[in-house]
Amino acid sequence: MGHGVFITGTDTGIGKTFVSVALLHALRAVGLRAVGMKPVASGCVATAAGLRNEDALVLQAASDDAPEYTQVNPLAFAAPVSPHLAAAAEGRRVELAPVQAAYARLAARADVLVVEGVGGWLAPLSDTLAAADLARVLGLPVILVVGLRLGCLNHALLSARAIAADGCTLLGWIGNRIDPAMQDAEGNLATLRARLPAPCLGVLAHAADAAAAAAALAAAASALQSCARPGPGESP
Numbered sequence: 001m002g003h004g005v006f007i008t009g010t011d012t013g014i015g016k017t018f019v020s021v022a023l024l025h026a027l028r029a030v031g032l033r034a035v036g037m038k039p040v041a042s043g044c045v046a047t048a049a050g051l052r053n054e055d056a057l058v059l060q061a062a063s064d065d066a067p068e069y070t071q072v073n074p075l076a077f078a079a080p081v082s083p084h085l086a087a088a089a090e091g092r093r094v095e096l097a098p099v100q101a102a103y104a105r106l107a108a109r110a111d112v113l114v115v116e117g118v119g120g121w122l123a124p125l126s127d128t129l130a131a132a133d134l135a136r137v138l139g140l141p142v143i144l145v146v147g148l149r150l151g152c153l154n155h156a157l158l159s160a161r162a163i164a165a166d167g168c169t170l171l172g173w174i175g176n177r178i179d180p181a182m183q184d185a186e187g188n189l190a191t192l193r194a195r196l197p198a199p200c201l202g203v204l205a206h207a208a209d210a211a212a213a214a215a216a217l218a219a220a221a222s223a224l225q226s227c228a229r230p231g232p233g234e235s236p
C-alpha cells in the first residue's frame with residue numbers, strides 16, 4: 001500500500017482534523033485527487049444510515065469524488081471514549097482487516113489519501129492494537145500535528161521518538177496554533193525545529209480560514225506529491 005499519509009498528533013483535540021482538511025485542499029491545489037479517511041472513530045451519532053462521526057463527515061465532505069461514508073470510516077463506535085472502550089461497550093473489537101479493505105477501495109480512485117489517526121500515536125484501539133498500527137498496516141509515512149500549547153514540546157518529542165521506535169517514517173510536522181494566548185509560541189516553534197528529527201511542513205494560524213490554512217500547507221502538499229500515485233506518463 002502507498003500513496004497516502006497518516007496524520008497523528010501530540011494529543012486528542014489539537015487539530016488533526018483541521019490540518020487534514022487543510023491538507024486535502026492543499027493537495028487538490030497541486031492537482032492531486034485527494035481523499036480523506038478516519039479509519040477508526042469513537043463518538044458517533046446514530047442516524048438512519050448508521051453511526052456517523054463528525055471528523056469522518058468533515059473529511060468525506062473535503063474529499064474528491066464523494067467517497068462512501070463506510071469507506072472513509074469503516075469502524076465507527078458510539079461512545080465518545082477511547083476506541084477500545086467504545087468498541088467493548090458494544091461487544092465489538094477493532095480489527096485491521098476492514099481498515100485495509102476500505103483503504104484499498106479508496107486508494108483505487110485517489111491519487112493521495114490523508115488518513116487521520118485517533119487520539120495520539122499510542123492511543124489504544126483494542127487489547128493489542130494502538131493507533132500506530134493503522135499507520136503500520138497501511139504502510140504510510142507520518143505527519144505529526146503539534147498543537148501549540150504549553151506541554152507540546154514534551155508531547156512532540158515523545159511522539160517522534162515513538163514513531164521512530166515503531167519503525168515508521170516521520171515525513172515532517174505541522175504546527176497548529178490552537179491556543180492564541182500561548183506565551184512564546186515562536187520560541188516553542190524554534191525548539192521544535194531544532195529538536196524534531198523531521199522538517200516543519202507548515203504552521204497554521206489560529207482561526208485560519210480554509211484558504212489560508214491550505215496556503216500554509218503548500219510545502220506539505222509538495223512533499224506529499226512524492227507519496228502520490230504517479231500521473232500518466234510518469235514511471236511508477
Ligand SMILES: Nc1ncnc2c1ncn2[C@@H]1O[C@H](COP(=O)(O)OP(=O)(O)OP(=O)(O)O)[C@@H](O)[C@H]1O
Pocket residue numbers: 009011012013014015016017018019055118119176177178204205206207208
Ligand atoms: N488553528 C486553529 N485555530 C482555531 N481553532 C482550531 C485550530 N485548529 C483546531 N481548532 C479547533 O480545535 C478543535 C479541535 O480540533 P480538531 O477537531 O481538528 O482536533 P483533532 O486532533 O482532530 O481532535 P480528535 O482527537 O477529536 O480527532 C476544533 O473545534 C477545531 O475547530
Ligand SMILES: [Mg+2]
Pocket residue numbers: 016017018055116
Ligand atoms: Mg479529529
